[in-house]
Amino acid sequence: MSGMQYLKNRLLTILVNLMGMWTLALFLLANGNQVQAVLLIFMVWLLVLTVYLWLTYVVRKRRLNKLLRMTEQLEERYLIAEIMPLPDQADEQVFYQIMKMAEKSMLEKIGEIQRERKEYKEYIEQWIHEVKTPITAMKLLCENNRFPFTREILAELENINQYTQQALYYARSEHTEKDYFVRETDLCEVVHGAIADNKYLLRQSNMQIRIDEMESRVYTDEKWVRFILNQIISNAVKYRAEQPVLHFSAVTANNRILLSVSDNGPGIPPGDLPRIFEKGFTGQNGRSGRSGKWGKDATGIGLYLCKRLCDKLGIGLAVYSEDKGTTVELSFQMNDFVIGVQG
Amino acid sequence: MKKKILIVEDDMTIQTQLQTLLAGNGYEALAVTDFSRTVSQVRDFAPHLVILDIRLPESNGFEICSQIRTFSEIPIVFVTSSNTDMDELSSIMLGGDAFITKPYNTAILLAKIAALLKRAYPSGQTEVFTWKKAALHLESSTIEYNGQKAELTKNELKILYYLFRNAGKICPRNDIVDFLWDNQLYVDDNALSVNITRIRDKLAAIGLTDFIRTKHRQGYLL
Numbered sequence: 001m002s003g004m005q006y007l008k009n010r011l012l013t014i015l016v017n018l019m020g021m022w023t024l025a026l027f028l029l030a031n032g033n034q035v036q037a038v039l040l041i042f043m044v045w046l047l048v049l050t051v052y053l054w055l056t057y058v059v060r061k062r063r064l065n066k067l068l069r070m071t072e073q074l075e076e077r078y079l080i081a082e083i084m085p086l087p088d089q090a091d092e093q094v095f096y097q098i099m100k101m102a103e104k105s106m107l108e109k110i111g112e113i114q115r116e117r118k119e120y121k122e123y124i125e126q127w128i129h130e131v132k133t134p135i136t137a138m139k140l141l142c143e144n145n146r147f148p149f150t151r152e153i154l155a156e157l158e159n160i161n162q163y164t165q166q167a168l169y170y171a172r173s174e175h176t177e178k179d180y181f182v183r184e185t186d187l188c189e190v191v192h193g194a195i196a197d198n199k200y201l202l203r204q205s206n207m208q209i210r211i212d213e214m215e216s217r218v219y220t221d222e223k224w225v226r227f228i229l230n231q232i233i234s235n236a237v238k239y240r241a242e243q244p245v246l247h248f249s250a251v252t253a254n255n256r257i258l259l260s261v262s263d264n265g266p267g268i269p270p271g272d273l274p275r276i277f278e279k280g281f282t283g284q285n286g287r288s289g290r291s292g293k294w295g296k297d298a299t300g301i302g303l304y305l306c307k308r309l310c311d312k313l314g315i316g317l318a319v320y321s322e323d324k325g326t327t328v329e330l331s332f333q334m335n336d337f338v339i340g341v342q343g
Numbered sequence: 344m345k346k347k348i349l350i351v352e353d354d355m356t357i358q359t360q361l362q363t364l365l366a367g368n369g370y371e372a373l374a375v376t377d378f379s380r381t382v383s384q385v386r387d388f389a390p391h392l393v394i395l396d397i398r399l400p401e402s403n404g405f406e407i408c409s410q411i412r413t414f415s416e417i418p419i420v421f422v423t424s425s426n427t428d429m430d431e432l433s434s435i436m437l438g439g440d441a442f443i444t445k446p447y448n449t450a451i452l453l454a455k456i457a458a459l460l461k462r463a464y465p466s467g468q469t470e471v472f473t474w475k476k477a478a479l480h481l482e483s484s485t486i487e488y489n490g491q492k493a494e495l496t497k498n499e500l501k502i503l504y505y506l507f508r509n510a511g512k513i514c515p516r517n518d519i520v521d522f523l524w525d526n527q528l529y530v531d532d533n534a535l536s537v538n539i540t541r542i543r544d545k546l547a548a549i550g551l552t553d554f555i556r557t558k559h560r561q562g563y564l565l
Contacts, residue, residue, distance in 0.1 A: 125425075129424040129425045130424070132424035132444075132445040132446055133354050133357065133424055133445065135445070135446040136354075136357055136424070136445040136446040136447065137354060137356040137357045137360065139446050139447075139449070140356070140357060140360035140361060140364060140449065141356065141360055143364065143449045144360055144363045144364055144367070146518075151517070157446070161446055179427065179428060180428065181428035181431065181432070192527045193451075195524075195527075195529070196448045196450070196451060196524075196525070197448070199448070199521075199524050199525075203520070203521070203524065206531065208529075208531060209529035210529075211529070221428075
């Protein structure tokens with residue numbers, strides 16, 4: 001609350017007082033009072049008026065500042081009407097009522113949107129579970145009845161499955177509840193699982209797979225890591241070289257286990273590299289479109305989701321790319337406590 | 344004796360295709376048709392293993408699992424499309440032996456089934472395949488002919504295993520590579536040719552010539 005603004009608001013009070021002083025002066029002078037006496041009365045009047053204005057200003061400012069601070073400290077500021085005291089001024093009470101009403105309608109709106117979002121999320125999850133039945137049926141039909149084109153259908157089914165998984169994890173990553181299940185996981189098994197999920201895509205693209213010996217056991221959620229690896233593999237298949245190679249390796253360093261997935265694809269331009277985890281960021285390679293060199297339009301969701309899931313699971317995610325080839329590195333914290341218990 | 348597997352799955356296509364798949368891999372597969380009396384069908388059929396979907400009409404997999412567990416310890420494989428941790432946890436708590444999510448990789452499903460059956464019903468005998476007097480020993484990873492033995496690498500053993508299992512049939516190169524990938528051996532077409540050449544050399548050394556024949560543009564044949 002600024003002093004000038006307050007004075008302007010009080011202009012009417014000041015004018016009324018000045019008019020009163022003027023009228024009183026005329027009256028007193030007409031009655032033959034001395035000018036000095038009139039001036040003295042003026043002085044006292046002005047002093048009282050100034051003190052009154054000053055005091056009300058200070059008191060109001062202090063009260064309002066306190067309210068302002070309270071609001072600023074509040075996590076959900078729209079709830080201020082809930083905790084602020086009922087003001088004693090008549091006009092402020094009206095504003096208080098208005099705030100209460102605004103808050104109520106706001107809360108109703110938020111509740112409605114939250115409910116809608118929850119229902120939508122549930123519907124998406126249910127839909128994904130339902131669509132998996134026909135995907136499974138198609139997979140089995142293809143596996144049981146081999147034709148020259150069944151391989152291509154199986155590869156497309158792997159794509160469809162990856163997209164549905166993406167939608168599922170997107171829906172799940174929006175929510176704060178922890179729906180992961182951390183336990184001892186064999187990294188090698190997860191890698192083999194992820195390769196199996198993309199078998200036909202990898203075979204179709206003539207990808208050479210190299211896996212270094214890895215004896216690494218980490219504490220994490222297997223499904224999430226498998227999804228992340230699927231995403232990385234799917235990127236490696238999309239952006240691949242003439243004779244594509246995909247190399248998996250794991251090393252232990254500084255209490256962390258680093259799982260690297262390297263390809264020999266076109267790599268990521270240095271300008272794009274800092275932004276690859278941004279939602280919706282597609283980069284130069286991704287934007288080349290369906291007719292472009294890299295086949296399909298990127299959605300900019302895959303790596304963004306990977307980053308989010310990694311953050312939630314406490315896995316470090318880094319991408320390196322120099323000129324040619326990309327290396328994605330997942331770093332898992334080795335749990336000292338668990339190692340200690342195991343001796 | 345063929346091992347009996349009971350399929351409890353309400354989707355008709357998956358049900359029949361699973362039956363075909365399992366029958367093709369040497370199992371006797373039966374599917375539950377009346378889901379109101381699944382448990383009594385388990386009793387009547389006395390399978391060696393049950394494949395159990397979680398979401399079923401009239402009942403659910405968890406209930407059926409705990410009912411089966413009251414009278415039998417047969418391996419139970421849970422198969423479901425909802426991969427929430429709660430489901431997985433419940434399935435383990437209720438005595439399920441494996442938890443596989445749809446859409447499953449058939450190779451992984453079959454491997455899991457084979458492993459569970461082997462664990463639950465140990466046969467005691469070593470696995471040996473024979474064809475035209477040549478014997479493939481899986482345990483020791485060797486091939487034997489007329490008393491002479493040759494050591495095999497992992498890749499060579501798996502290739503020969505596939506050929507022995509499909510002995511007398513033409514095995515397309517692509518299918519062999521698929522099989523190797525299912526066994527976590529990621530070889531490509533060229534590497535397959537190299538491996539076949541090496542196997543032929545090893546076989547020739549123990550007196551087996553023309554054992555693996557090449558069918559032009561089709562594949563290999565034992």
